[in-house]
Amino acid sequence: MYPKAYFDYLYHFHCDRDYFECHEVLEEYWKEKNAGEREIHWVGLIQIAVGLYHHRRGNFKGSLRMLQNACRIIGKESAAIEALGLDSARLLKSLEERIVCVTKQEPYASMNLPIIDPDLQLSCEALAQSASKVWGAASDLFDDSLVNRHTLRDRSDVIEERQRQLKLRRKG
Template sequence: MYPSAYIHYLTEFHVERDYFECHEILEEYWKKDPPQDRKRYWVGFIQLAVALYHQRRNNFIGAKRLIANSLRILEEEKAAVESLGLDHKELINLLKQTDQKIAAHSPYESIMLPLTDQALIKACQKQGKSKSGQQNDFLTHKHRLRDRTEVLQAREKAKMLRKKSRD
């Protein structure tokens, strides 16, 4: 029916409002395809989640840039958006409204993506039954609290390789 990563993303998006986790889930799924086969619309959904994450943290500059990118991508991906059980027109209107709120530095408010497929809604509800829906500082500052050892090691290795190639 739909990729399980997408259902997991929607559950985190609508129940926990853990936008950082939404980003992690879809980015991992998106990267499973070879670079030339990666679907652009997943980037639109990833950037939407990260925009809301930034808005919640009052990083309106980052939120504005990401919501604008998300909107641009998802506007162009009508068939893909609709194949994912969403109302494309309502989604675009929602993103435009969210973009305006971010531009006005309005405080974060959660949004509901306009799901149209009842089977998808039921799948998300089933997965979300154990979710609490509580917002806390962990969700707001998750990127600072996670273990980034592997990322930092990979960056250091790339830095050393670049230095070695220049020498």
């Protein structure tokens, strides 16, 4: 019923709190469709993960921008969010509360997405158990490979693509 990438997102979001990987798996899924067919609610979920990633690192400006964008998208896409087994109203409330925390530059704390589909919840918990993970475990704030993941990966493909796009814009 739900795409595998979404299950992967939920797993990383709630089990290992690898928000960077949340971004990666959903963005890859989102980009599988042609630009005109892409569904914006996936971007909202991606931005939640990116906002939490920035918050955990103490990048309050980046976190605030991502969470505010996510809040706008989730608000407009409530039906699509509900179709993903999430309570869109509770999610919006959680995001608004997180935005207040970030604005006050309060320390990061893990959050869970409000899953309302009991079958989805059971499937996710079973996935966590099969991987010997704890569903809803708090983020390990001392795991540098998790907290600073973006600095530890090979980004040559991303840099190459940005340079290619810049050249195209200069030509056009």
